[in-house]
Amino acid sequence: MQQILWAEILFKAIGGAIMIFAPVTAIRLAGFARPVSSFGPRLLGAVFLGVGVGIWIGLQFPTARGAIGPAGLVPINLMAAGALSYHLILGSAAPSRRGKFVVILLTIAFLGFGFLEIAHV
Numbered sequence: 571m572q573q574i575l576w577a578e579i580l581f582k583a584i585g586g587a588i589m590i591f592a593p594v595t596a597i598r599l600a601g602f603a604r605p606v607s608s609f610g611p612r613l614l615g616a617v618f619l620g621v622g623v624g625i626w627i628g629l630q631f632p633t634a635r636g637a638i639g640p641a642g643l644v645p646i647n648l649m650a651a652g653a654l655s656y657h658l659i660l661g662s663a664a665p666s667r668r669g670k671f672v673v674i675l676l677t678i679a680f681l682g683f684g685f686l687e688i689a690h691v
Contacts, residue, residue, distance in 0.1 A: 582618045585615070603664065651681045
């Protein structure tokens with residue numbers, strides 16, 4: 571179980587840090603539409619980084635209260651996958667093929683983490 575959580579820490583913390591420090595560049599490289607402001611992507615990056623730190627705190631300090639554990643990560647991952655797949659189904663995920671491919675990969679990653687955590691809870 572700890573390997574899954576460490577993989578999720580890396581996934582969320584690295585993605586969050588990239589979105590905080592280089593949101594417009596990351597969005598352009600991923601093939602998404604350029605945002606009007608970098609506020610939204612930076613806020614999303616801060617949330618992802620915060621989730622990654624919450625998981626890390628739970629692993630490093632098992633008796634800590636308020637840490638995010640596997641049971642709390644299941645709805646986070648499944649809701650993220652649901653939101654991404656909603657836009658894939660409607661055809662509004664991204665303007666380019668590369669962007670749609672990135673959304674598909676992210677959806678699969680979120681579903682994978684969610685189902686792995688369900689299996690270990």
